[in-house]
Amino acid sequence: MPFDITTLMAEHQGRNYALHEAHVNPRFAKVLKLIGFDRCYVRASGPHLWDDHGRQYLDMLAGYGVFHAGRNHPEIRRALTEFMAADYPSLVQMEAPLLSGVLAEELKARVGYGLDTVYFTSTGAEGNETAIKFARCATGKSHILFASSAFHGLTNGALSVNGGQDFRAGFDPLLPDTGMVPFGDAAALEQALRAGNVAAFIVEPVQGKGVNIPPDGYLAEASRLCRKYGALFVADEVQCGMGRTGRFLAIHHEEGAEPDIVVLSKALSGGYVPVGAVLTRREIYDKVFSTLDRAVVHSSTFGQGSLAMVAGLASLAVLDDERLMENATRMGDILGRGLAEMAGRYEFIHDVRWRGLMLAIEFGRPKSFSLKTGWSTITRLNPDLFCQGVTIPLLEDHGILTQVAGHHLTTIKLIPPLVIDESDVGWFLEGFDAVMAQLHKFPGPLWESLFRIAKNSVSSGNGRRAAAG
Known part of the structure; x- marks a missing residue:
């Protein structure tokens, strides 16, 4: 039956x-x-x-x-059903999938900042876990800074850079070598960066918990300070990105802010197939995947699934076509x-x-x-x-x-x-x-x-x- x-x-x-x-x-x-x-x-x-x-x-x-x-968008659904009708292969793994390359090209064109490599995930939390790993590997440092009231996901590493104690309670010990700074306080950030052991500062350009909008100039100053002290500046755009604030990225509102890593997810899926993306500068990527032996040192089973890539491409098209x-x-x-x-x-x-x-x-x-x-x-x-x-x-x-x-x-x-x-x-x-x-x-x-x-x-x-x- x-x-x-x-x-x-x-x-x-x-x-x-x-x-x-x-x-x-x-x-x-x-x-x-x-x-x-x-x-x-x-x-x-x-x-x-x-x-x-x-x-x-x-x-x-x-x-x-x-x-x-919106829910059940007809154009995104049409793209997915047409793709499924094509009997196209997905998740071969030992290949370079066509559609992940196409989606990466589209994302790079919209994000900018010279972020020229894309790593695909299934969720925002997985994307932030990736950013933590990449930052530690690329800088040779271990400390990760995050902002008060931050929310970056609920997996172990992402939870370790969450500002909400309610989510953290009961799961100790979390990832070691992390520290919280007040959101919007550039002086406090610089004080923490002066230690010289910071791999990255991860921040939501508009915070999801409370919808906290940073003071004018804060994000630009944060990125400048990270460069000054040899740390990476990570923009978590999982909720505030993909056009929610009227720009493709919320950080695009602030001139002079230049992230080294951008994390996307949620709306990239169109609500159909989970998908996320981590965009980085080439030099960061090359330090992680530094040799042929390390070509898959970080990977995700479903990260480049073709159905997810179609959902991402169709979602970007709708974002543009429907303004x-x-x-x-x-x-x-x-x-x-x-x-x-x-x-x-x-x-x-x-x-x-x-x-x-x-x-x-x-x-x-x-x-x-x-x-x-x-x-x-x-x-x-x-x-x-x-x-x-x-x-x-x-x-x-x-x-x-x-x-x-x-x-x-x-x-x-x-x-x-x-x-x-x-x-x-x-x-x-x-x-x-x-x-x-x-x-x-x-x-x-x-x-x-x-x-x-x-x-x-x-x-x-x-x-x-x-x-x-």
């Missing part, structure tokens, strides 16, 4: 959370139920999702920044300005920051006595919970999917597909405005729901991590 995926999905529809509780990640399934995010999505197109009850949602999360071209970078700038500005206007009306909104379609809404202690009481009570019960008072009604009442920007942050991050239009922006602004109006009424039904979730999270043992999502 032939395998029938359509029938299989129909037979199991609605069992998502039962299956995960039994076989995959019971704790995460419980968290999603606790905060009311236990939906079963059955269809997707562009920036929209539909659940098994036929309800439509606006996706402002984009799979953590994977779906720049998604220009749309990211235009929609980001409309969204950011609309939110900034609300900051003047709502006490809880302390800051709105954005670059293209990478936005943060940061909340803080209000001035009014009654609202202060609500803020203090809920943050005392659970410091991470206030943002759930925004994300939960956005989903439940307005069909908008969002997420808190990180553990212990009172910030919501918006990273929607770059294909959103003005009607989508209006949908979000209208829903967010309504939620803010509710939160600014204390006491009220929304606050009662928050207190109930806080008590349930503590009693069920999920605590802060449940609230952080």
Whole structure:
């Protein structure tokens, strides 16, 4: 009997959370139920999702920044299906694959900086692991610097250069010889570099956790300092790259910043096949792959898979053909300005920051006595919970999917597909405005729901991590 995926999905529809509780990640399934995010999505197109009850949602999360071209983009799907119909060989391994060479050429043309060799990976974390290895090998030094609040992945080496203690806890000892410097502080970076043992400084040009945008000139100065002290400057563009900020790379916004290594992934996949790329200067590559005996001293089984290369090539074509970078700038500005206007009306909104379609809404202690009481009570019960008072009604009442920007942050991050239009922006602004109006009424039904979730999270043992999502 032939395998029938359509029938299989129909037979199991609605069992998502039962299956995960039994076989995959019971704790995460419980968290999603606790905060009311236990939906079963059955269809997707562009920036929209539909659940098994036929309800439509606006996706402002984009799979953590994977779906720049939107979900199920027809051109990327067409390229993949045409390729599969060609019966073309993939992963022969003892060959030089055609399509990885073509994709490498396309990426080099867009990235620049004289980065003229490309190593392919499957994920961003794998790309950052590669950057760490390459930097140590090329410089003969061991120390890796990273920034506070950084997120570079959750594999052992990538986790060792993560600024988030919540992710690191329980996995010690991590990679030795790493050190953290304050994000945006060039003087602190220079102080650390003066030791002379630094192989590389790895940094996100716009940080994913919190959407932290560096001060003007910081990235250029960081690259200058790295050159001065013989360290490599690594730009992790896994989430902020591929046009999200309105330029192909977020670092392209800053004149004078010159990375030695750039790491890409996420949106390069088109949301279909995992793919990542590490671009380096030739001299770095030559020190790693220094002899014929070392031609495969670093490799990845699926790194140059032809299907992944097709996904990457098609994603770049869509990014260009549909002018998604220009749309990211235009929609980001409309969204950011609309939110900034609300900051003047709502006490809880302390800051709105954005670059293209990478936005943060940061909340803080209000001035009014009654609202202060609500803020203090809920943050005392659970410091991470206030943002759930925004994300939960956005989903439940307005069909908008969002997420808190990180553990212990009172910030919501918006990273929607770059294909959103003005009607989508209006949908979000209208829903967010309504939620803010509710939160600014204390006491009220929304606050009662928050207190109930806080008590349930503590009693069920999920605590802060449940609230952080």
